[in-house]
Amino acid sequence: MDTSPRISQRVQDVEMSGIRKFFQEARPDAINLGIGQPDFPTPDHIKDAAIDAIHRNLTGYTFNTGVYELREAICAKFERENAIAYTPEQVIVTAGAGEALFIAMTTLVDEGDRVLFPDPGFVSYEACAVLAGGRPEGVALDETLHLDVEACKEQMDGAKVFILNSPGNPTGTVEDAETIRAIVEYADDAGVTVISDEVYEHFIYGKEHASAARYGENVVTVNATSKTYAMTGWRLGYMAGPAEVVSQAVKVHQYCQTCATSISQYAALAAYTGGNNCVQVMKDEYAKRREILYDGLKRLGFDFPKPEGAFYMFVPMSREMFRAIIDAGVVIIPGDAFGNNADNYGRFSYAASREHINEALNRISSVTRV
Ligand SMILES: Cc1ncc(COP(=O)(O)O)c(C=O)c1O
Structure with missing residues (x-):
């Protein structure tokens, strides 16, 4: 008798993300422009709030949906920054945006349901759709890496879920309000x-x-402190949406997570009530790095529209050029890690110091020079 564990087909059908592989293969002195996380420390007032929470013994379980004050602060943020009115009952605090995506998908998707997402797109979308029993279906982007509204509408008929991601990973694309509106209204x-x-x-x-x-x-909105406040390791995100979705999603969250880390929740409370000067400082620095990387790549002969958001550039290049860049000691991520429509691309992250970006450009110049 075969005594080996029998693994579910759904889990077997999901691949590990192709991103990690390139860190393992890289030269020891490689410059890392692959990683998609802020290289800034978490701001001090946020760290202090977490330390204070520990000293105040706020270290037990919280409500499944999260500390009430935090959910109020998240609603105030939605009102202030996004002009959306949510009540605390419409918010679930999660272990990062990753968990929020997973529980939203598990809550909405039945066996065989079609789940649409941008292709190329963030690696979790397809995997979460498969794990929820759905049928993932990429929506191809146009040559400027934007969504084509008419094509989206066509694909949407009969689908269950459409995932929007603006600004986008890996593309850095920001969709206009008219595009978002047209898609949401049609949906x-x-x-x-x-x-x-x-x-x-x-x-x-x-x-x-x-x-x-x-x-x-x-619409279910997914967000997190991770990128905004340089808090990727704190694992603190949330989903917010229609009450009937949230009241069901909390069951999935309860049985896999119970609640987000209490300490991170108090840190997030400080983040959302502490003003956004710290975010502006990081944004200003990303903006400068974006100029350096874009101008540098253009000078080296790469031709692509300047992405308007996130901290990524998704750059068309041959597989040979991709390999040459890795061999020159610069880690970037191959386009095909993000879907089926981006074989001839590489993703650069500029969440890296100016010094590293300049040195990376210098190394790349040795392989683009003929
Ligand atoms: C588009 C997008 N969504 C979600 C996430 C996951 O964020 P978190 O670290 O909060 O789980 C990432 C992380 O890279 C991302 O790029």
């Missing part, structure tokens, strides 16, 4: 729930962020 009419992943909302250079939930009822 509302077609009975498709939009999950809007807005984790990069604060990192936009010259455009305005448009929150999907402003334009329709059937």
